Amino acid sequence: MDKTENNRAWFLVLPVLVVVAFSAIIPLMTVVNYALNDTFGNNEFFWVGLEWFEETLASERVHQALGRQILFSAIILAIQVPLGVYIALNMPRKGFWASFCLVVMALPLLIPFNVVGTIWQIFGRVDIGLLGHTLAAAGIDYNYTNDPLDAWLTIIVMDVWHWTSLIALLAYAGLQSIPQAFYQAARIDQASRWSVFRYIELPKMRGVLLIAVLLRFMDSFMIYTEPFVVTGGGPGNSTTFLSIDLVKMAVGQFDLGPAAAFSIVYFLVILLVSWVFYTVMTNLDREGRP
Amino acid sequence: MAQIVLENLAHSYLAAPAGDADWALKQMDHVWKDGGAYALLGASGCGKTTLLNIISGLLRPSRGRVIFDGDDVTDAPTTARNIAQVFQFPVVYDTMTVRQNLAFPLRNRGRDADYIARRVQSIAAMIGMEEMLDRKARGLTADAKQKISLGRGMVREDVNAILFDEPLTVIDPQMKWALRTQLKALHREFGHTMIYVTHDQTEALTFADQVVVMHEGRVVQTGTPEALFETPAHTFVGYFIGSPGMNLLSAEVDGALARVAGCSVPLGADYGRPAGRVQIGIRPEYVIPDPEGPVTATVRRIEDVGHHRILRADVGGTPVNAILPEGQPAATGPVRLSFLADRIGVFSDDWRLAPASGRAGGR
Numbered sequence: 054m055d056k057t058e059n060n061r062a063w064f065l066v067l068p069v070l071v072v073v074a075f076s077a078i079i080p081l082m083t084v085v086n087y088a089l090n091d092t093f094g095n096n097e098f099f100w101v102g103l104e105w106f107e108e109t110l111a112s113e114r115v116h117q118a119l120g121r122q123i124l125f126s127a128i129i130l131a132i133q134v135p136l137g138v139y140i141a142l143n144m145p146r147k148g149f150w151a152s153f154c155l156v157v158m159a160l161p162l163l164i165p166f167n168v169v170g171t172i173w174q175i176f177g178r179v180d181i182g183l184l185g186h187t188l189a190a191a192g193i194d195y196n197y198t199n200d201p202l203d204a205w206l207t208i209i210v211m212d213v214w215h216w217t218s219l220i221a222l223l224a225y226a227g228l229q230s231i232p233q234a235f236y237q238a239a240r241i242d243q244a245s246r247w248s249v250f251r252y253i254e255l256p257k258m259r260g261v262l263l264i265a266v267l268l269r270f271m272d273s274f275m276i277y278t279e280p281f282v283v284t285g286g287g288p289g290n291s292t293t294f295l296s297i298d299l300v301k302m303a304v305g306q307f308d309l310g311p312a313a314a315f316s317i318v319y320f321l322v323i324l325l326v327s328w329v330f331y332t333v334m335t336n337l338d339r340e341g342r343p
Numbered sequence: 344m345a346q347i348v349l350e351n352l353a354h355s356y357l358a359a360p361a362g363d364a365d366w367a368l369k370q371m372d373h374v375w376k377d378g379g380a381y382a383l384l385g386a387s388g389c390g391k392t393t394l395l396n397i398i399s400g401l402l403r404p405s406r407g408r409v410i411f412d413g414d415d416v417t418d419a420p421t422t423a424r425n426i427a428q429v430f431q432f433p434v435v436y437d438t439m440t441v442r443q444n445l446a447f448p449l450r451n452r453g454r455d456a457d458y459i460a461r462r463v464q465s466i467a468a469m470i471g472m473e474e475m476l477d478r479k480a481r482g483l484t485a486d487a488k489q490k491i492s493l494g495r496g497m498v499r500e501d502v503n504a505i506l507f508d509e510p511l512t513v514i515d516p517q518m519k520w521a522l523r524t525q526l527k528a529l530h531r532e533f534g535h536t537m538i539y540v541t542h543d544q545t546e547a548l549t550f551a552d553q554v555v556v557m558h559e560g561r562v563v564q565t566g567t568p569e570a571l572f573e574t575p576a577h578t579f580v581g582y583f584i585g586s587p588g589m590n591l592l593s594a595e596v597d598g599a600l601a602r603v604a605g606c607s608v609p610l611g612a613d614y615g616r617p618a619g620r621v622q623i624g625i626r627p628e629y630v631i632p633d634p635e636g637p638v639t640a641t642v643r644r645i646e647d648v649g650h651h652r653i654l655r656a657d658v659g660g661t662p663v664n665a666i667l668p669e670g671q672p673a674a675t676g677p678v679r680l681s682f683l684a685d686r687i688g689v690f691s692d693d694w695r696l697a698p699a700s701g702r703a704g705g706r
Contacts (some may be wrong), residue, residue, distance in 0.1 A: 189452035235434055241428045248447075248451065252447075
């Protein structure tokens, strides 16, 4: 059959193109513009080429922030994914307690980010906070405003508290979709608890876990509000993650050029890592297939 | 391989069963002999799967005991019972290859690799999947997956019993026949106790030495296919087995004579004066159009099903079927029928009555 050539169809795409242009492409291009120029106000721009990028990529400060960021995301994923799955495996499957657990689990997800930050900021204070004061009373030397390790611990525990539910809920949804017959067959086949998890539950949760890992990676890699509220990036620079550093650079020091270059690199890193995660996880068990 | 005894067994899915209808399985005693090939036959929802799950330990019975070779296993978990079960819908481990799927029950029992490899190979040959052994199970067709499930069920040689829960539902007819033959052969070779649940009487009758017919949570009859056909113990067995099923007619029985819709039908023996709701049953094979016959009927239609024809008639408002041999003339309209007297069964409240032999012998 002959295909009708009609290029007028392109006009139908035009509205979407306009929306995308205004919502994404043009703002992004503004950033690109700042990243490739220097400006001294008055909308006067001087072409500097890739200088800002070279500066960003060579900057010790950015390297350190990136290092902290990668460490943070790695810790977050390493704790939250197994913990979330473990919680999902142990949640009741039906009845009143199932609903109860779901509601309780969903609560932290509903709290605004800066409120979460404020809660933990106060919670951890040695003078008035329940946690901080209790620890101090127990003779433990805990102070997140002085000690980098304490600051990290506080932020990690806070993030685990805030976001593990998301993984648990997604994993739970995956588990609920497994027909009873699979568990029965596994009992007949005398499979161990580990085998049931490895060969039935994990494969069935794979799809939702992929989404969960991606979401948690992206969110933790972009984290700003909570550590900013709790520690403000301190003590020193010890909890200055990429976003906090970026804001300091762009708004604090008004270094728009380096900040713009930084933003673009930051965005590309997230895109790249997400792509790697996705590709690895979707290809994980493809080998051996004809 | 084991003899499986069910003692005073009953099961209800409700916490506090009250009436008879609350029990999915009514109280029963049953013995599955070691090495027997049984078919468990019954309509959907009669408790077949419940019974099977109790035997395999997936379900704990509300009452009674399950005994394997003298050991009470009522509270033993499925994994401790060493039993194989194949479900109605295919269950395969998606991320494993066909080979790993078949090897899984053996690996869980810690058998050595050589033995596993040999066993998997022979099972694969049996289910005709040797070429597919290294493919992932995901993405196979439903009947290929079901063959894997069957294979997993048969791969262990030392199981106490193999239970099949309508395993061939999703398999196409040709393969069905082949697999059933394989199961038969497997049974002859290894002598496992096999229980095969089905609602397809052909499947039941071809597979089993002993057919157990269930109806509304009860075992109504256990016997050879021939016994079920010739002397059904319950009206359900009568009409469930046979195609078409047994004709059942309300009757008043007095001695060796039954009155059916105003006609007197001679019976093969003396049944006295049975109480309750009395019916006589006669297989369509033994209903004969006969100008001298005692029963007046109206023929509604005649169906030609190939090697014979089925005459669909009506006796006093009750449908009666007769199987006519090829070539016998038949027409719709009024007709007289006779029933072969010694093939007539008499049922009271659905259960078959034995002839009152003392009096019959006295004549």
